[in-house]
Amino acid sequence: MTKEERLKKRHSAEKRFRFYGLASIFLALLFVLILVHNIFSKGSSAFMKTAINVEVFFDQELLEIKNGASDDEILEADFFDITIESLIKVYPAKNVEEEDALIELFTTDAEIEIKRAFLENNNLIGKKINLEITASDDIDQLHKGNYPRDIPEDRRRISDFQLVIYDNLVENQKIIKNFNNYFFKNGDSRDPELAGIGGALIGSFYSIIICLLLAFPVAVLASIYLEEFAPKNKITDFIEININNLAAVPSIVYGLLALQILLATIQLPRSTPLVAGITLALMTLPRIIIPCRASLKAVPPSIREGALAVGASKFQSVFHHVVPLALPGTLSGTIIGLAQALGETAPLILIGMVAFVVDIPSTPIDPSSSLPVQVYLWSESAERGFVEKTSATIMMLLSFLIVMNFLAVYLRQKFEKRWN
């Protein structure tokens, strides 16, 4: 082979490599785009909900309470009759069946919504006001265009009569889209229009905080001891290998461990963020120790020697010099470990967080859901309304993860830049 040929071959090898590299980056980006597009196109509509403008007359005869009643009295009172009376006036119904069909257009919580409006302003007796009552899941999906109306009536959840009412309401501009506060405020529900991630958000928040409080100090102290103080011998080698192995153990194994020890033996309350947090802490511990040790290792030995040479003790050289320098790496490793824990599903399913929980947890020992488990639960539900909710929950989860990862990068860059 001549020199020119070799040169040509070398150049073309380099060109080929560049092409492969670009192609794989392009492919990866394409997949990300498809994923993001899929989630956004399905999920973005979940942040709006459909409501129907209803005129409500607070008829003294139908209500047992008077103006100026206390909140407790109002909460006790029966608003069912006025609710029905108001709802069936939306469209002229001829018989009871038609009235039922009419009522089905609204959420099952219509009575509660009317009561809430009354609670806010309790001198409404004898007055007429317009309220935006949340529509049922079927109307919501129909209005968002997710529900086909051209299939035979017996295969539809919405009857022909209901479609007529719907069209009439649209024509009279009675159907409104507004911000779906239920999605953020409410717990889970069997009715998609009422279901929200409020409970899951709080559950995930508590779990992650408990995970952080348990895993971070233990991981940091373990790393500092192993890296700076422990003698280098067979025992510490063995511990190091096992920490690396633990980081690779499938998360479901931690779930089984928690099931056996935390739930069966210690009898902690199941389905709670407390147990979830402990389980996630076990799982996250090695995943924090590894980056933490790496960042301690990255501190140049000359800094330790410098401190020792002016007469700092081992402890002082570590805690005055090495640890502060390793902190940015440690923090970003911790945040990335927590981000992984936030998205973890399998161990939480095993400890019972997959239970159907309607209430918003007020303490970490209340039964609760969590974001990834909520995704899993809703993705299995049959109702059409849960499809968009699943994707919207994934959007929330992804945005938390992105924020956490950005925070990790930001912290690392900000504190590492300072002295360079």
Next chain:
Amino acid sequence: MELMNEIKIKSKNLNVYYGEKQALFDVNLDLNEKEVTALIGPSGCGKSTFIRCINRMNDVIDICKVSGNIEIDGVEINDKNLDVVSLRERVGMVFQKPNPFPKSIYDNISYGPKIHGKGETKSELDEIVENSLKKAALWEEVKDRLDEPGTGLSGGQQQRLCIARAISVNPEVILMDEPCSALDPIATAKIEELIDELKKTYTIVIVTHSMAQAVRVSQKTGFFHLGKLIEVGKTEKIFKNPDNKMTQDYITGRFG
């Protein structure tokens, strides 16, 4: 012949092992007070290992074992019960590569006094910082930017900062491990000038690869080869008329 100063550090039958490998063989070396002793020899001959025994810096290395005696002012320091912190307060060290802490210039100097409880008040600390920097001939260059990072200084300034840091705890001995090997000739000249000044107050041991530097700064020179102290004597004598053939060969550049 002029009189030598009093002996400050005395090593007797000093042996050092790194695991299986022996790095120093029966080194007997006396270092005089308020004098500069240069240690020369080819790479890996044990000069650095020797000075790291004087402030017990070898303790940091797990596999390093030291046997034999080192006395400072007649007190044995190679003793398990000796507190290395107070030893290192008396024996400062400057390293091959400048290693200021990634903190401000002020904090670099004040760190040592703070941990040893010298300079209780801010004004006392200010004074220590100023004096240390002045002694290290750095004060004029940095007095207006004491709160800037020490790592932002030039290489020569960083090394003088490290010298100031060593001085700040008011030691009796300063060990210098090739302090100029990472510096340019101008910065080197400044450090050498400084060493000349410092020997009035401190006992200095300097490891160097530069024969010229040894001649310029030291009064006494020791030549190491393969872990053994081959020859030691007044610098003038070592370089003009060494007793040992190997010393002769090394200083004339025939090996090394």
